[in-house]
Amino acid sequence: MNEIIRNPKAGATNGSLDPQDWSAFRDLAHRMLDEAIDGIANVRARPVWQPIPNEVRAAIRTDVPREATDLADVYREFSEHVAPYATGNVHPGFMGWVHGGGTAVGMVAEMLAAGLNANLAGRDHMPIEVERQIVEWMRGLFGFPQGASGIFVTGTSVANLMAVLVARTNALGTLARQHGIGSDGALLTAYASKAAHGCISRAMDIAGFGTDALRKIEVDADHRIDVAAMRARIAVDREVGFKPFLVTASAGTVDIGAIDDLRAIAELCREEGIWFHVDGAFGALAILSPELAPLLDGIALADSIALDFHKWGQVPYDAGFLLVRDGERHRQAFAQPAAYLSREARGLAAGTVWPCDLGPDLSRGFRALKTWFTLKTFGTDRLGEVIARSCALARYLETRVLAEPRLELLAPVNLNIVCFRYRAADAVNREIVADVQESGIAAPSSTILHGKFAIRAAIVNHRTAESDIDALVAAVIRFGMQRTGGLIEVEAPPLAAR
Numbered sequence: 048m049n050e051i052i053r054n055p056k057a058g059a060t061n062g063s064l065d066p067q068d069w070s071a072f073r074d075l076a077h078r079m080l081d082e083a084i085d086g087i088a089n090v091r092a093r094p095v096w097q098p099i100p101n102e103v104r105a106a107i108r109t110d111v112p113r114e115a116t117d118l119a120d121v122y123r124e125f126s127e128h129v130a131p132y133a134t135g136n137v138h139p140g141f142m143g144w145v146h147g148g149g150t151a152v153g154m155v156a157e158m159l160a161a162g163l164n165a166n167l168a169g170r171d172h173m174p175i176e177v178e179r180q181i182v183e184w185m186r187g188l189f190g191f192p193q194g195a196s197g198i199f200v201t202g203t204s205v206a207n208l209m210a211v212l213v214a215r216t217n218a219l220g221t222l223a224r225q226h227g228i229g230s231d232g233a234l235l236t237a238y239a240s241k242a243a244h245g246c247i248s249r250a251m252d253i254a255g256f257g258t259d260a261l262r263k264i265e266v267d268a269d270h271r272i273d274v275a276a277m278r279a280r281i282a283v284d285r286e287v288g289f290k291p292f293l294v295t296a297s298a299g300t301v302d303i304g305a306i307d308d309l310r311a312i313a314e315l316c317r318e319e320g321i322w323f324h325v326d327g328a329f330g331a332l333a334i335l336s337p338e339l340a341p342l343l344d345g346i347a348l349a350d351s352i353a354l355d356f357h358k359w360g361q362v363p364y365d366a367g368f369l370l371v372r373d374g375e376r377h378r379q380a381f382a383q384p385a386a387y388l389s390r391e392a393r394g395l396a397a398g399t400v401w402p403c404d405l406g407p408d409l410s411r412g413f414r415a416l417k418t419w420f421t422l423k424t425f426g427t428d429r430l431g432e433v434i435a436r437s438c439a440l441a442r443y444l445e446t447r448v449l450a451e452p453r454l455e456l457l458a459p460v461n462l463n464i465v466c467f468r469y470r471a472a473d474a475v476n477r478e479i480v481a482d483v484q485e486s487g488i489a490a491p492s493s494t495i496l497h498g499k500f501a502i503r504a505a506i507v508n509h510r511t512a513e514s515d516i517d518a519l520v521a522a523v524i525r526f527g528m529q530r531t532g533g534l535i536e537v538e539a540p541p542l543a544a545r
């Protein structure tokens with residue numbers, strides 16, 4: 048059947064956007080690839096991050112480019128003005144927020160995906176099967192039953208929002224999709240800890256419940272949600288007529304990496320008939336490490352899990368993911384009949400359920416490919432070792448902080464996040480963080496803990512080594528001393544006594 052078909056030489060077009068001279072394009076493209084590989088291979092030779100000079104900012108401000116520019120010139124602009132001033136999270140000294148480092152493998156996979164230019168809204172093609180295979184792998188890893196479903200999204204912010212929407216449809220029935228959340232919806236209440244990520248309250252806002260409908264429950268000294276307090280709040284809410292419908296547990300809080308007691312929360316949710324969602328943005332992939340997986344005990348009982356492959360999974364941005372225990376409930380929250388999306392038994396329109404039935408996106412890129420390459424090329428054991436190593440490095444930083452009288456540890460080190468400060472005023476520490484970032488030596492971020500400004504180092508990048516931790520500590524001390532003239536704030540126990 049296949050030979051009907053076309054003379055491959057016929058109909059070559061001049062009007063297309065393809066290169067006029069493929070061989071010249073090929074040479075330049077190879078150079079771009081080589082230089083992109085060099086950029087990763089030699090990343091240590093560069094500053095982690097550098098401030099953008101005004102000339103550079105100005106250089107790319109032009110009118111809409113109506114005329115063509117040579118690819119080589121556009122590439123030169125990229126090399127001079129864009130690439131040197133990127134976030135820096137490829138660099139092993141990057142410890143700010145929770146950023147993955149990416150890999151060379153992920154980079155080339157992303158290039159291959161762009162070559163296919165597949166649209167993973169739906170239809171019957173292998174890229175969809177690759178995404179389905181990753182759903183299967185995640186289903187297995189997290190101990191979810193057959194019939195679970197999953198989907199790639201931009202990130203956990205969107206995955207958490209989708210979990211709210213699935214839980215909403217589960218609570219109110221599918222008619223709520225037609226009529227809106229109405230007066231029943233106005234009574235729905237959700238629960239998360241005070242340490243939960245801000246995107247959870249934003250999800251409540253976007254979903255139409257308002258942020259007040261999210262009850263922010265107290266945490267204990269280790270920043271884990273106080274389950275008894277949550278149980279009590281649920282009881283109070285029920286008594287006055289609210290309808291608790293969703294608990295979002297944190298598996299790795301953004302401040303300090305705390306993991307809520309997932310098993311106890313699962314039990315509470317089962318007793319109360321409440322949807323149990325886990326925000327595992329970075330922490331969920333600790334499941335890959337035999338040493339860390341026990342911390343996630345109970346995650347297999349979740350109704351849904353949000354996670355990011357672009358953080359601890361080291362997949363290049365972006366690669367968020369939502370896994371839902373009951374695939375039918377997941378579909379009910381998003382599927383929508385449309386004549387132009389009708390499904391057929393054969394041909395390209397076969398192969399339902401389509402990803403567009405499982406989320407708000409129609410057109411979707413092939414995020415699954417870079418994830419598939421990453422999981423297969425390194426193997427999940429190796430990725431688990433990388434995750435465990437970043438926790439070991441965090442413990443190393445903890446010991447360095449504890450051994451250094453000018454530094455103070457501000458939170459227990461649960462996983463891969465260390466919060467500390469130079470013993471000086473908040474304002475000084477704020478300057479120190481900016482000093483260290485601008486020095487290009489390291490890039491920590493900051494947070495506020497118990498009212499104190501904290502320098503926060505989240506070790507996520509697989510390239511980070513002990514020497515990078517040492518460089519961070521040395522830089523914080525150096526800038527701290529510069530800013531204070533060596534004077535340090537004395538707190539009990541008096542430092543002089545040591």
Ligand SMILES: *Cc1c(COP(=O)(O)O)cnc(C)c1O
Pocket residue numbers: 145201202203204205244246297299300301326327328329355367
């Ligand atoms: C990063 C993070 C998020 C948000 O995920 P994005 O991928 O940035 O959208 C949510 N929760 C936690 C705990 C996170 O660390």
